[in-house]
Amino acid sequence: MAEGSTLTASPPVAVIMGSQSDWATMRHAAETLDALAIPYDARIVSAHRTPDRLFAFAKGAREAGFRVVIAGAGGAAHLPGMVAALTPLPVFGVPVESKALSGQDSLLSIVQMPAGIPVGTLAIGRAGAVNAALLAAAVLALHDPGLAGRLDAWRTRQTEAVADQPERTA
Numbered sequence: 394m395a396e397g398s399t400l401t402a403s404p405p406v407a408v409i410m411g412s413q414s415d416w417a418t419m420r421h422a423a424e425t426l427d428a429l430a431i432p433y434d435a436r437i438v439s440a441h442r443t444p445d446r447l448f449a450f451a452k453g454a455r456e457a458g459f460r461v462v463i464a465g466a467g468g469a470a471h472l473p474g475m476v477a478a479l480t481p482l483p484v485f486g487v488p489v490e491s492k493a494l495s496g497q498d499s500l501l502s503i504v505q506m507p508a509g510i511p512v513g514t515l516a517i518g519r520a521g522a523v524n525a526a527l528l529a530a531a532v533l534a535l536h537d538p539g540l541a542g543r544l545d546a547w548r549t550r551q552t553e554a555v556a557d558q559p560e561r562t563a
């Protein structure tokens with residue numbers, strides 16, 4: 394449990410991904426949660442290769458104490474949408490950059506949900522993974538003043554790290 398958190402005893406965020414190969418992208422979500430001292434569980438849950446695991450995870454996610462699910466997948470990326478169909482928790486989808494179609498397939502698979510079952514879809518790759526974590530933080534911060542302060546500080550540091558002028562590199 395992160396210091397200053399007033400949410401739950403269990404990790405509030407689940408970071409799930411369709412394959413070990415997605416970790417190279419999803420680690421950026423994990424590292425962003427680490428930077429904000431937000432506890433999370435990271436798990437491999439494949440919509441296609443481990444469908445029973447997907448059902449068990451998604452059906453039990455709220456009772457397990459999770460508040461937000463971040464789901465990354467590539468290619469025929471059905472994981473975020475299927476999880477959203479099985480849990481009322483907010484689900485943020487991260488399209489992983491695929492080899493064949495550079496993540497366009499992942500993006501369209503995740504973003505084109507039918508009305509009634511939302512997935513908050515982020516950008517392809519690292520930017521999406523980082524922003525999924527920041528969105529999860531913003532949701533949790535609504536009821537967690539300690540986290541709200543850490544998120545404000547994170548954004549301030551980011552602003553202060555931007556130089557006024559570019560370095561004149563070759």
Ligand code: RP5
Binds near residue numbers: 465466
């Ligand atoms: C999807 O298939 C995963 O999310 C991954 O992005 C993609 C490829 O998986 P691997 O063949 O690398 O395990 O289910």
